[in-house]
Amino acid sequence: MLKKEYFKNQNLILLFFMIFSAYIFSVVCRFYWVFWASQFNEYFFNNQLMITSNDGYAFAEGARDMIAGFHQPNDLSYFNSPLSTLTYWIYKLSPFSFETIILYMSVFLSSLIIIPLVLIANEYKRPLAGFVAALLASIANSYYNRTMAGYYDTDMLVIVLPLFILFFMIRLVLRKDLLSFICLPFIVMIYLWWYPSSYTLNVALIGCFLLYALVFHRKETIFYMSIILMLITLSNIAWFYQSAIIVLLFCFYVFKNEYFKLKFLIILGILTLIFLILSGGVDPILYQLKFYIFRSDESSNLTQGFVYFNVNQTIQEVESIDLSVFMKRISANEITFCVSMIGLVWLIINHKSMILTLPMLFLGFLALKGGLRFTIYAVPILALGFGFLICSLREINLKKYDLKVVNTITALVVFLSLIPTFFHIYIYKAPTVFSQNEAKQLDQLKKIANREDYVVAWWDYGYPIRYYSDVKTLVDGGKHLGKDNFFPSFVLTKDQISAANMARLSVEYTEKSFYAPNDSLLKKDILQAMMKDYNESNVDLFLNSLSKPDFKINMPKTRDIYIYMPARMSFIFSTIASFSLINLDTGKFNQPFVFSAAYPLSNQNGEILLSNGVYLSDDFRSLRFDNGTSVDIHSFIELNSIQQNDYKEIPIDENGQYYLFYIKNSTIPYIQFILMNKVMFDSAFVQMFFLGNYDKNLFDLVINTQDAKVFKLKR
Known part of the structure; x- marks a missing residue:
């Protein structure tokens, strides 16, 4: 008994050592950018390096407003958003400055990817494979790019959380334990809270889990009940109601298991699906398919007349990529990618529960059509395939060669596979979103403008402007459909009289639209609402009239308007x-x-x-x-x-x-x-x-x- 317990403790220590070592490795690699960027004064503001992600300023603004305790009505602040909320609590509970927190959060949170990878491999009695996979996945090109130091965005946990879902799914399949059973729905709930766009992936994971259960475990009720609990988290009711229902059903299942027969579970499952459909549960899936696959712009449907420029044609992240770039972003080079694919197939053959990872893999492969941003989803799955193949070959060779020789060769192969990632980290010297001078200028504007004033600028600069200047903007990284971008584009590209008139009209009508009914023309298309108020049915005649010196604006001025023109534009x-x-x-x-x-x-x-x-x-x-x-x-x-x-x-x-x-x-x-x-x-x-x-x-x-x-x- 003591001997068995001793070896069990030894395995736990080894597992902890692997997790700790891989985590430190991931963190240290991300500190290279900090070391490099610290050489340049233009990357500093408030005595700290600035962030490298444009969207990060949206969450930074939200966290800043939460710390202040208020924000302006209709200022589009990400007040109470998940990342802003987490940042707020870290700021309250730690001694670090706000700028330091948003700079380093991605370093420490994104590196958590190594934990579920090692734990998944450990379920297959191959912790070393998980360790190798963790080393590769944690700094693979696409994952590193979106989780490096300064990349303050939700991506820091966007892959970590679904990997934990997969870990508990695999653990439930292998152990059928109550811990996995109760943890699964709550991890799904956390993932949906953190990243609402994960709805589609969660549905795919749950669907795959259902198919897997029907094929391999069709008579085991714990799997069907687990699926029902996960589906409850997809509903549109408040999280505390979801939690209460999940806990109650869990307790009933554990203590009154005899009532949960297949027929009862089928009825319960059907009722849950009906509730999801009635509550609009499929809408998020349809929207993402339209935007990323069919490339439709929602603004053209809303306006029922005007054909605005399609914004997703201008976003590199949703453009298709070629096969070589695709493989490099996932596994750093083509050879490692091919080896990883072979290893993944071999892993699935040996452990059929790895089929559950296919939704994430397929979402990663969607990058070939939907854009490079999706490649990160395939990174950890193929890394597991790589780690499993390398460790399988090691075990085969251990029967033929000396332990030291095999371990040396294995370590060398792993190191060689990581060299392209090291090289990528070295050359990927991303600049901060704004330079020090630009940040200072916007900070100066903060002292000039009021919080209710607007700055008309292109959407790329919307979030940083709001963060540094604490003003309102017409467009930003989250509000930039064709019908939104038309106005700042018009202001910047037309003559100055037209620009002045459109700046005033677009701002005042935007503010007015916040209080309009959802079915009103003003809510659907501001330009058409303008034309209606000016009794003009021809859009060209209306827009041309803005260039006339005698054009009269028939609504009162409610605030000041500033136009931001950066050289980088x-x-x-x-x-x-x-x-x-x-x-x-x-x-x-x-x-x-x-x-x-x-x-x-x-x-x-x-x-x-x-x-x-x-x-x-x-x-x-x-x-x-x-x-x-x-x-x-x-x-x-x-x-x-x-x-x-x-x-x-x-x-x-x-x-x-x-x-x-x-x-x-x-x-x-x-x-x-x-x-x-x-x-x-x-x-x-x-x-x-x-x-x-x-x-x-x-x-x-x-x-x-x-x-x-x-x-x-x-x-």
Whole structure:
């Protein structure tokens, strides 16, 4: 008895050592970015490194407001969101600064992925396989990218939690124990709370568990009851009601097991499914299928008329990726990926309960169609396959070769498989979302603007603006359908009179829409509501009327409006223009527009090759495109200082179609030349930011730097 207990304790110590070692490994690897980024002052704000995830500022804003104890009505704050709530409690219970917490949370929480991996492998009596899998999965390319230091987002637990679900499912299959039975629904509940978009994956996992039970354990009621308890967590009732029902059913099942026959469970299951359907339980699944697979934009359905630019065409995360990138993001290189696939097949053959992991694997493979963001779901599953195959080969070789030799070779193979991940960590030097100067400018705006004021800016900057300036925005990373993005795009790309009028209208109508009934036109489409109030049925005539000096705004001014124009917007201004330079009746572009930022690559044969593929004559008078077409430049604009409005315009050919900007001492990385046509040259962004030509009757310049300018609307 003592001997058996001794070995049991030895196994627990070994298991703990593996978990602890893999966790430290994962954390240390993520500290490399901190070491690298600490060399650059421009990455610091409030004496701490800033975060690298744009969406992270949404949760940071929510946590900040929770700490303050309030937020403004309709400010879109993520007040009480799961990540904001967790951050709030860590801040309250720890001695660390807020900036330090949001910088390092992903480091320590995402590294928890190693625990369920080692525990799953341990259920198969292969803890070493789990250890190897943990090393690979914890720093695999896609998982590292979305959980590195500074990547403050829900991704830090998005893979950890479903792995715990899989662990308890597998443990329940193998042990049929009450601990797994009661833990399963609560882990599902926590996962849904943490990441509501996990609804589809949870349904897939539960469905797979049901099929598995029907095939391999059809007469064992504990599996059906477990499924019913998990389904209850998918309902739309409050968590405390869910918890109470789960605990009551659990107790009845444990103490009155004789009543839970198959017929009773079938009836109970059917009633649960009916309740889920009636409560809209399938709606989240349909929405995600529409957006990621069928690429439909909900705004076009809501408006019943206008065809806005489809926003998901501009998001890299939902674009299809090629096979090589796909394999590298999951397993760091193609060879490891192939070995992992072989190992996973071998693992499923030896342990059929690994079939339960297939929903996560298939979701990862959805990246080939739905975009690279899905690859992280396949990372831990294939890592288990890799670890299992490596350890199986080790055991086979132990029968033929010396233990030290086999262990040395095994360690070498594992190390070689990790080299590509180390290299990726070394080269993946992600910048912070904003530079120190940009953060300071927005912090300065916080002292100028009131909390009820609006900043009109592109959606990429919505969350950071709200975090640093504590104001309201029209769009952000969570509110940026085509019908939303139309307004900031219009303000930035049209003439200044149109921009001023649309800025005021869009802000006032947005505020008004918060109090409108859900079935009202104002709630569905603000632009159509504007047209109705101005008795205009033709959208082009209405939008053109905004450029007239005598256009009258027929509603009172309720707040101040600021327009944020950062230099970094030059990278994406062509995309921004796409949202408003469009025929809303047909979805086609009204007129051609060009805005292309570039830097010089080489200078030979009297031509300068630019990074956008255009050849520029070294006298800056003409351009040559890849198709051989040569055109003269209308004007060459040499910018000495954007902040001081110091520039020189050199007319070249009044019939030329293009304007060429040359930015001396550019602070914008990888931009020295900007090529544009007249449509873009006349835009508010180009005239006001680059040239400083703003209408002083319409705007005040309140912040002026090389990195960004902020204008206050006078109207």
